[in-house]
Amino acid sequence: xxxxxxxxxxxxxxxxxxxxxxxxxxxxxxxxxxxxxxxxxxxxxxxxxxxxxxxxxxxxxxxxxxxxxxxxxxxxxxxxxx
Numbered sequence: 001x002x003x004x005x006x007x008x009x010x011x012x013x014x015x016x017x018x019x020x021x022x023x024x025x026x027x028x029x030x031x032x033x034x035x036x037x038x039x040x041x042x043x044x045x046x047x048x049x050x051x052x053x054x055x056x057x058x059x060x061x062x063x064x065x066x067x068x069x070x071x072x073x074x075x076x077x078x079x080x081x082x
């Protein structure tokens with residue numbers, strides 16, 4: 001089972017809200033995740049991302065791969081924290 005860290009769309013039409021999840025690579029976009037790792041709100045003015053950094057680090061050490069979008073969000077969040 002290959003695990004990916006990717007976005008799962010939530011919200012209403014024209015008002016997206018995303019969860020950052022650890023999920024089996026073969027699952028559907030909105031399938032059942034293994035673990036909820038954070039959230040991303042592109043419509044928010046401030047504090048667009050909230051993540052559980054320790055759990056993301058755990059999954060990456062276990063061999064999970066982050067999608068391009070999640071990887072870029074994590075880089076932005078890392079720069080903001082420093």
